[in-house]
Amino acid sequence: MQDLPLNQILCGECIETMRALPDGSMDCIFADPPYNLQLRGELRRPDESVVDGVDDAWDKFADYATYDNFTREWLAEARRLLTKDGTIWVIGSYHNVFRLGAIMQDLGFWILNDIVWRKANPMPNFRGRRFTNAHETLIWAARGPESKYRFNYQAMKALNDDVQMRSDWYLPLCTGNERLRNAHGLKLHPTQKPESLLHRVLIASTVVGDIVLDPFSGSGTTAAMAKRLGRHFVAIERHPDYIEAARARVEAETRLSDEQLAITPAKREIPRVPFGSFVEQGLLPAGTVLFDRQRRVSATVMPDGSLVSGAHRGSIHKMGAQLTGAPSCNGWTFWFFEREGEIVTLDILRTEQSRAPLLNVG
Amino acid sequence: MQDLPLNQILCGECIETMRALPDGSMDCIFADPPYNLQLRGELRRPDESVVDGVDDAWDKFADYATYDNFTREWLAEARRLLTKDGTIWVIGSYHNVFRLGAIMQDLGFWILNDIVWRKANPMPNFRGRRFTNAHETLIWAARGPESKYRFNYQAMKALNDDVQMRSDWYLPLCTGNERLRNAHGLKLHPTQKPESLLHRVLIASTVVGDIVLDPFSGSGTTAAMAKRLGRHFVAIERHPDYIEAARARVEAETRLSDEQLAITPAKREIPRVPFGSFVEQGLLPAGTVLFDRQRRVSATVMPDGSLVSGAHRGSIHKMGAQLTGAPSCNGWTFWFFEREGEIVTLDILRTEQSRAPLLNVG
DNA sequence: AGGAAAATTGAATCGTAAC
DNA sequence: GGTTACGATTCAATTTTCC
Structure with a gap:
């Protein structure tokens, strides 16, 4: 070698x-x-x-x-x-x-x-x-x-x-x-x-x-x-x-x-973080409007962590799939929102979370 | 069998x-x-x-x-x-x-x-x-x-x-x-x-x-x-x-x-109707002027169903291809004409025909 | 500049009825 | 069977142009 x-x-x-x-x-x-x-x-x-x-x-x-x-x-x-x-x-x-x-x-x-x-x-x-x-x-x-x-x-x-x-x-x-x-x-x-x-x-x-x-x-x-x-x-x-x-x-x-x-350790699974926990913590306020990359669809964050758009209500994944007609959808990467004048991916919540272990909501 | x-x-x-x-x-x-x-x-x-x-x-x-x-x-x-x-x-x-x-x-x-x-x-x-x-x-x-x-x-x-x-x-x-x-x-x-x-x-x-x-x-x-x-x-x-x-x-x-x-039929399986038959029946009078969507070229309908434009004469397809320099052309969807103050596609003749079987020109 | 419309492009085994 | 002429056919994502 x-x-x-x-x-x-x-x-x-x-x-x-x-x-x-x-x-x-x-x-x-x-x-x-x-x-x-x-x-x-x-x-x-x-x-x-x-x-x-x-x-x-x-x-x-x-x-x-x-x-x-x-x-x-x-x-x-x-x-x-x-x-x-x-x-x-x-x-x-x-x-x-x-x-x-x-x-x-x-x-x-x-x-x-x-x-x-x-x-x-x-x-x-x-x-x-x-x-x-x-x-x-x-x-x-x-x-x-x-x-x-x-x-x-x-x-x-x-x-x-x-x-x-x-x-x-x-x-x-x-x-x-x-x-x-x-x-x-x-x-x-x-x-x-x-x-x-x-x-x-x-x-x-x-x-x-x-x-x-x-x-x-x-x-x-x-x-x-x-x-x-x-x-x-x-x-x-x-x-x-x-x-x-x-x-x-x-x-x-x-x-x-x-x-x-540093990739996810193979030994043990990192606790899954529900989307709702970010809402609970106020890291993403209820009422925030999410939209997709092309701003073709949008939805509002509810206090329980579900999304509402028109007559539909569901998880970030379900709603992403529903509104696009896709069989499934990764809501974390599908949705975006505005923060301090910038458009950021929803997934930024999890990224920042993993760097701040004190906020553990496991 | x-x-x-x-x-x-x-x-x-x-x-x-x-x-x-x-x-x-x-x-x-x-x-x-x-x-x-x-x-x-x-x-x-x-x-x-x-x-x-x-x-x-x-x-x-x-x-x-x-x-x-x-x-x-x-x-x-x-x-x-x-x-x-x-x-x-x-x-x-x-x-x-x-x-x-x-x-x-x-x-x-x-x-x-x-x-x-x-x-x-x-x-x-x-x-x-x-x-x-x-x-x-x-x-x-x-x-x-x-x-x-x-x-x-x-x-x-x-x-x-x-x-x-x-x-x-x-x-x-x-x-x-x-x-x-x-x-x-x-x-x-x-x-x-x-x-x-x-x-x-x-x-x-x-x-x-x-x-x-x-x-x-x-x-x-x-x-x-x-x-x-x-x-x-x-x-x-x-x-x-x-x-x-x-x-x-x-x-x-x-x-x-x-x-x-019954499934959605393919257009290529619908029996062909020659353009000339519509002229024969008077559904599109000889002398009618056809033009393309942008009105960049035009041609006149002859009694035998051919088109004439300047020195050129040919089928609706040939003429569409010739006048645009394209290798081929679907004349039915290329040409338009004016009817009762409206601009309509030539293909409307076939559409209406198929809805009115009494006008059978087979 | 900004938004809308138009143009471009991608590992592609890409006709067929009628004469 | 060979030849001729008809005429069917596109989606998503970017990038560029236009207004």
Whole structure:
């Protein structure tokens, strides 16, 4: 672990570069391999604009056998690099994920979960010929059935408003300022993953100081999030433009403080804090008006900690779901309110609470 | 289609029984194959009660190769039985779905979507060692890449509050009265699928009168829902207890009325009416001036139903495309004209026509 | 400046009836 | 079966432009 090229983005072919790294040197691997999309013609939106699809050479394979051989090779190397108790995450779509999963099983990986990344804002199906392809799949696997892999259960539970994190994650695409762009203002990389996805992956399955490998680094999301979260990374990428941009991105990233990095202890569950306790304590007065990020819906806080909006009344979660028509809703992150002229998330109450243990309402 | 054992639950081994059915006889197939779950020992809840998992003999395979061979055999038969434009649905979990999907692709099936069934009430992860396994995956595939498969897009959109249906479906498990039970009140089948799931599958990909095959019929959900929705079924099951229960279940089921079975029709299935027929009937006089929404271009209606603008002459579609430089154009929604002081879309002619069948111009 | 309307965009395997 | 021409089809989130 001494001569590892830590916290670097290595330039080279993925398989070849992995071969130069020592056995059992990685605590975790995140891999976003080519999807082998096999797009045929150009696709237009109903307004006649052309969809900018993935037509890069790196996503072209002659046939399934060629793709499988490539997949088997890099996955075998990945398994060799993983520590005995390490885990690997591989992301894909229906075009390739079945081949990925089957080959992983054949190589001896032990699948722990398949995770569905439900996209908040997927591209629609413009021709009305299929269901909106609104998700991608992550396979999370241990090196083998006997691995004592790491899973930060309590941290995941805390991230999910104190109920077990499910295998379906609802996260937005990488857009706006987060998306890296070239000199012409066009997206640098066609498939840049959102930081929120890597954040959850790393928090779930690694600890501070762990070494994370990304064999298909691309725009460097894994590397950047590893640095932010106090993990080490080894990233591999072959395209010089991506490497240059990713290095600048990592450079600009700052590591969080140890305090911020202290995740929920795995031993015992932190007492769940009901929303109503904040109202009781006057930290959020009854009568306060909450609204969502877009200010499309609003509701008023009642003295018992319920929300009222029109004829509806319910918990912060129920009301968020009801007013948006969603099956469920995390009220802590859904609602916002105004405080000292600023708009703040409801979740700030819990954040501040955890830093001030004297106000324990457990 | 004459000697098919329609609307019966056949007793026998799945592959062998399929072999006796003729090529291209099934419009749709729904398959819920064994999951190859490799549960090591009993699973206990925190209160020490035993979780009633899948441990039936039919779900045991020696290794991946054995499972793959079985899978390849029944999927090959399924493909033979499918009509040219038929589709197949296969459901699985991370234990087996990657092998299913890869083999389907190898056999020539063309995947249309992978659908995530998000369970409203999944079993929690009692040990806290993984994410709650809260979904199963359905693979929806056509017989091949050139299939003109059926997808009732408008019906799915209507089911989803008029936004197109996504690839993630949120549906409850099969519980309560819907769950078949034996004489002891215990669940009859370990993996009985909810009727809502089959309802959506059948409404999405079949029409009234279609023939649906279920090679792993189990508790008969596919057969029951096919009968209710006016589809024919051929079901295969080898376990006598399941067959008996499923036959009684189907018997008790009633077919909905034709009225209740009417779904939102797709526009492309409504008979076409040539634009010229409206001119012939005088519903739109020759000489009428058409213009686009922004009144940027205009054209005059000729007696033969063509449009003229400057030196150009052509159909409503060709002219719309030509005058805007677009590669194609739907003239019906592109053009407007003035009627009784109001600006109306050209498409109003077809709308009014369909409401006044006496004006039949067929 | 501020608010409203318009434009942009995303890992996409995205026609078919009629002649 | 091949060819031609019709004509169906989009959601959410940002960002940019317009008033």
